[in-house]
Amino acid sequence: VIVFGGVGNSFKSEVIGILTNSNLGDIQIHKKGYVGSIDNLPLDISIPEKGLKKIESLLDNNPEIKAYSPRIRFGAMASNYVQTTGMRFTAVYPEKESKTCPSLVERIKEGNSNPESFVSPGSIVIPLNISTGMNLKLGDNIVLVATNKDGSVNGMTFKISGISENILGPQGKDGYIHIDDAKSLLRIENGEITEIAIKLNNFNKLSSIYAGLKNELKNIQGETTAKPMFEIHTWEELSPFASISKIVTLLIMVVRLVLISIVLISILNVMMMSVYERIGEIGTIASIGTLPSKILALFLTEGLSLGFFSAIAGSIIGIIIILFINLVKLKFKFGMMEISLAPQIPTAEVFFALVIVVIISALASLQPAFKASKMEPVEALRHV
Structure with missing residues (x-):
């Protein structure tokens, strides 16, 4: 009983740690309705700049929060001028993302793995399967073509600065760019983001901190409705694991x-x-x-x-x-x-x-x- 319990709990903790420290964070905040359509990575269900400032103020004043990272998540077509494939991208501020998901930079097996600058404006981190499948290497250029929330299409060229492990399996097609580049590519001019990932000081307090944040977020209401503006989820509600x-x-x-x-x-x-x-x-x-x-x-x-x-x-x-x-x-x-x-x-x-x-x-x-x-x-x- 002791050995099986110890090994079983160790396995759970290790996998949860990999998921939360590499990609998910412990808790995520979105605009209400986003998670229901998360597979489509909708850009029209985003957190407005005013809402972001309110959430940041709430998180900055909470001693249980270790770090948080604003993100823009979107889908785009990636091309090396010969082949094209669909990918999912997470646009981040590298210094904030590396504090929220500290194991992320450990997944970068080639290229820049500096926590403060693993993605910089004009650079991109791609997964190993995309690098292998499209015959891409460090320093190569890759073009991203994305559709913004208004339906218009835009494209930008990026230089590959890092190649990471495929944490989500062989089918994983998740890359990273700088959040300023995402705003340019998607023509976002008003400071909108799609999610905020949160890292806790003590993971064992997840349930109580989640409940507290949920109650506080209920007080932030939309401009045109008296209903809560945001939704909050723990990693358990976002991961099949x-x-x-x-x-x-x-x-x-x-x-x-x-x-x-x-x-x-x-x-x-x-x-x-x-x-x-x-x-x-x-x-x-x-x-x-x-x-x-x-x-x-x-x-x-x-x-x-x-x-x-x-x-x-x-x-x-x-x-x-x-x-x-x-x-x-x-x-x-x-x-x-x-x-x-x-x-x-x-x-x-x-x-x-x-x-x-x-x-x-x-x-x-x-x-x-x-x-x-x-x-x-x-x-x-x-x-x-």
């Missing part, structure tokens, strides 16, 4: 149940055999006047001791296995992500295992103990 995370949690619970059942059956079997092997002894101590309650207590104590010391031994072995996994740095591929398991010793898991095993031991010992205490001395002594 949230479903896998829930499955892993359910799997851990099922394994716990199975292992606890095995403990129950094992102790019950041991105690039943202990009673059957000692029928003669039970008859002897009963015949010299030992009370049934003392015989009951004797077998209950034996069962509890068996469970307690077994739990202690199992906990020590589990902790040693977890320390060994940390020592060997177990790594494997999950999709296009390299997962490095570093399970922590789950204090709550250890305590849970100890308590449950002791309780199960007591319950498993009850039936054999009652059987022993109810034996007639004459019948027990007659047993060979």
